[in-house]
Amino acid sequence: MSVPGFATALQDRTNDLLDRCTRCGACFDICPMTGPAGIADAPAGATVGGVLGLLSGGATTPAAERWAATCSGSGTCIPACPEGINPRFMLSLAKLALARRADDETRRARGHAAFRAMSRGVQVLSRIQMGPQELARFSRDEAEGPAPEVVFYTGCNLLKTPHIGLLCFDILERMGVDYKVMGGPGDCCGVLQFRTGDLEGSERIADRTAARFGRFKASRVLSWCPTCQVQMSENLLPGRWNQEVDGTRYEMEAFVAFLDRHMDRLRLHLVHPVQKRVGLHEHPGIAGVGAAAERILRAVPGLEFVDLAQPKVGWMCNTLQPLPQYKADIHQALLEAAAAAGVTTLAGVYHACHREICSHQRDWPFEVVNFLELVGESMGISHEDHFKRLKMLQDVDAIVADVADLVALHGLNGAEVRTVVMEALLSEQPLALRGPASREPSPSSHGDQR
Structure with missing residues (x-):
């Protein structure tokens, strides 16, 4: 039995959501973003109805589009839904519908550009902070030998702040956790293509990563990045990966939650x-x-x-x-x-x-x-x-001078x-620093939103 196509699975889940949602507005009422987005006074039920219109190709409202565009994924709406719907996923679908108003070529080009910019940033920033020995710790392990206790999934952009990843590895080792590592742009979750509406590109990238997880035969994948956690466990896998058939017998868990769950091992x-x-x-x-x-x-x-x-x-x-x-x-x-x-x-x-x-x-x-x-x-x-x-x-001149040895070492x-x-x-500076050396935020900041 093959894995269902991403677009087909999303449409099935969309249809289920459209059937079950009662437009009660509970998710809108509890959302922390409606005030900052300037739509708190919009009628809750009608706004939810406008979101459903985005999903079904029907009528929508400016408030519904604004709500979808400004959803930050807080998740406070999820337990608030009396029908057991995931409103965060509903708004992800609405964002997807907005992105898919562009033509196929534009969607693919935007996804490719976002991925290329992310990959370049990861490659350069990781290498101007680490030598080869440290960098090798982030390389994908081979899925061979006995199944590890966990697979640690770095995602992509953790490598921009590698000291955090290195701490994760050392903490796991000190706790005696047997782990393998996956991550980097070659093991992307496909979220950049998803956000630009390129479902084919997102499916291709994410499916490859999900299949690699399964090859380790570990029961648990520890995600560091919350974007990867949501993309894989909320957007990609539900409704698609039958663990009885394809062998991907693992659960994804946030690394911090794993540490907390094993506090007895950590506290020692x-x-x-x-x-x-x-x-x-x-x-x-x-x-x-x-x-x-x-x-x-x-x-x-x-x-x-x-x-x-x-x-x-x-x-x-x-x-x-x-x-x-x-x-x-x-x-x-x-x-x-x-x-x-x-x-x-x-x-x-x-x-x-x-x-x-x-x-x-x-x-x-x-x-x-x-x-x-x-x-x-x-x-x-x-x-x-x-x-x-x-x-x-x-x-920039002082930074380039500081990292010159690593630039030469890695041949950058x-x-x-x-x-x-x-x-x-x-340029990733949303709030300007104080004093003469501060700089204003760049319009291009957070282009990959990871």
């Missing part, structure tokens, strides 16, 4: 006190991850956890990109809350958030880290955050390195 290695006052920047899109990160931090000896009481929206900061001023305001409020709370450390969970916020360490009286750096500190594990160090230089093109530094490192 949290032995060094970390005398820091820590606030956490979190997102609710992958259910339970924020609470898991908090529990892990509270288990670190000596660490004082501070609840910054900030809004929790999206699954990473870059899902707020359709509302750039709102995102800048969110970042400003977060930094101000951290300063007012007197924290020594502002810790984030995800890689994309870290890329956007880390350089603010230059201007505020606290460090900005990924929370795994604190876990690693308690375990006696550390990896330098070269991304933050380079970004805080805020000068100097002009391409300079372009990537500008487009994929310095």
